[in-house]
Amino acid sequence: MLPLYLRILLVLGALLSLAMVGQQVKKNKILIEDAVFWVVLAAVLVIMALFPGLVMSLAYYLGFMSASNFVYLVVIALLLWKVFTNSGEISRLKAKVNELAQEIALAHKDHPDRR
Amino acid sequence: MRILAIIPAYNEEACLENTVEQLTSACPEIDYLIVNDGSRDATERIIAERHFNGVNLPVNTGLTSAFRLGMKYALRNGYDAAVQFDADGQHLPEYIPIMAHTLSEHSANIVIASRYLDGSAKPTGARGVGQRLITLLIKLTTGCSIADPTGGMRMYNKEMIRLFATSFDAAPEPDMVALIARKYGGVLEIPAKMQERQGGSSYFDIINVLKYMARTCLSILMMRVLK
Numbered sequence: 376m377l378p379l380y381l382r383i384l385l386v387l388g389a390l391l392s393l394a395m396v397g398q399q400v401k402k403n404k405i406l407i408e409d410a411v412f413w414v415v416l417a418a419v420l421v422i423m424a425l426f427p428g429l430v431m432s433l434a435y436y437l438g439f440m441s442a443s444n445f446v447y448l449v450v451i452a453l454l455l456w457k458v459f460t461n462s463g464e465i466s467r468l469k470a471k472v473n474e475l476a477q478e479i480a481l482a483h484k485d486h487p488d489r490r
Numbered sequence: 491m492r493i494l495a496i497i498p499a500y501n502e503e504a505c506l507e508n509t510v511e512q513l514t515s516a517c518p519e520i521d522y523l524i525v526n527d528g529s530r531d532a533t534e535r536i537i538a539e540r541h542f543n544g545v546n547l548p549v550n551t552g553l554t555s556a557f558r559l560g561m562k563y564a565l566r567n568g569y570d571a572a573v574q575f576d577a578d579g580q581h582l583p584e585y586i587p588i589m590a591h592t593l594s595e596h597s598a599n600i601v602i603a604s605r606y607l608d609g610s611a612k613p614t615g616a617r618g619v620g621q622r623l624i625t626l627l628i629k630l631t632t633g634c635s636i637a638d639p640t641g642g643m644r645m646y647n648k649e650m651i652r653l654f655a656t657s658f659d660a661a662p663e664p665d666m667v668a669l670i671a672r673k674y675g676g677v678l679e680i681p682a683k684m685q686e687r688q689g690g691s692s693y694f695d696i697i698n699v700l701k702y703m704a705r706t707c708l709s710i711l712m713m714r715v716l717k
Binding site: 470472473476477479480481483484 | 525528545546547548549551552555558559562563566658
């Protein structure tokens with residue numbers, strides 16, 4: 376079992392990340408629809424810190440050598456997926472920005488006085 | 491046959507005037523459109539002062555986007571063919587009528603002005619190696635022999651104008667030429683010569699050549715599997 380101070384640290388860290396996400400939403404730094412992922416992730420971290428037994432028995436049940444390996448694997452996979460979907464979103468944003476720039480250029484050609 | 495020469499221009503103040511003058515004097519029957527891709531130099535001023543036919547992108551968006559803008563213009567103004575024409579004076583306008591003739595004669599989709607078709611010039615150096623590799627890859631993945639897939643002077647027919655103007659991911663690059671050769675066919679070449687660039691600086695130093703070639707080869711393979 377985890378030592379008590381480590382558990383407290385984990386809970387505090389998870390709560391802190393949850394608070395930071397909330398703060399960013401409040402300050403209009405991130406859309407709610409995009410923050411959902413991070414809120415859920417932070418909430419899961421809090422739960423994992425409060426009840427480490429859950430993760431440990433799951434890891435043991437799945438046959439992992441240690442719970443930390445299991446947690447690392449899941450977190451890395453999750454983050455990789457997130458980065459990939461971000462990449463796709465940036466691609467689509469690029470395409471949209473270019474599209475808009477092209478349309479602005481064509482519109483100005485037709486109506487040069489609108490500049 | 492109405493032909494539009496699309497001239498993407500990014501910081502091309504040094505040679506744009508000469509290029510356009512050569513084009514209009516050699517091929518007065520051809521329309522052209524300069525796409526100023528958010529240049530920071532005098533390109534926009536030159537277009538305005540000389541009353542060239544041009545459009546100005548408000549920000550720099552890259553060659554692919556600038557070319558797509560030209561294709562949109564061609565589509566909306568009902569052109570039958572569009573030709574990629576470099577602003578730096580590398581491309582010789584004399585070939586445009588020959589390309590147009592080949593395009594309609596063989597109802598081709600793309601006609602490339604090919605530097606290596608007649609064997610008088612050989613691709614050399616790092617670019618030469620990459621060039622041959624790309625030609626080989628296109629041969630293997632599509633069965634088409636394209637001597638000069640990286641040649642930048644390409645003419646497109648109406649169907650290709652629509653394709654480029656409307657797709658999400660269509661770049662005027664060898665990988666797209668390979669895709670078109672496989673899916674639509676009708677990619678032809680005519681023998682041509684190119685000039686040294688007349689001003690400005692080339693984007694292609696050795697690192698960029700390697701990057702470009704690696705990216706293009708991978709892209710050809712990916713397109714073969716995915717598209």
